[in-house]
Amino acid sequence: MLLGDTAPPHVSVLHVDGTEDQIPAIEAAIERHRDRSFEVTVIGLLYAVVPPGDYYVPTGGYYFGLEVIRRPDLDALHQEFLRLGLPPLGLVGPDYRPHVTLGMSARQPALPALTDVPTGTLRMTIAGGLIGPHGTFPDL
Secondary structure: OEOEOOEOOOEOOOEEOOOHHHHHHHHHHHHOOOOOEEEEEEEEEEEEEEOOOOOOOOOOEEEEEEEEOOOHHHHHHHHHHHOOOOOEEOOOHHHOOOEEEEEEEOOOOOOOOHHHOOOEEEEEEOOOOOOOHHHOOOOO
């Protein structure tokens, strides 16, 4: 799985395990920030082994993505969505690790030339949607 039309690049603020009747509250919380944008600063490239049985990738594999700084405005947004009280998925609270997933692979991917790894600041805009395969958001 690589980023593409059904897997747009994104920095997740929070993934939750909600029910149909909770969707309006989630949508209302997102709507308050609909046109808000913020900057994220890329600080490196991460490769990680994902063991079989993982929630997002049940078959396991290799994750690769861009790590970004956990800035106060991004963390405040994460905390605000945690206060909705819905069961969170993934790393949350003190373990929240903002990142841009580039892909998942069944085989260990090759390391690119480090000069090819994106750096700098990206402007991101708030959006929300249902989680698809591998933690993607195909409906964005």
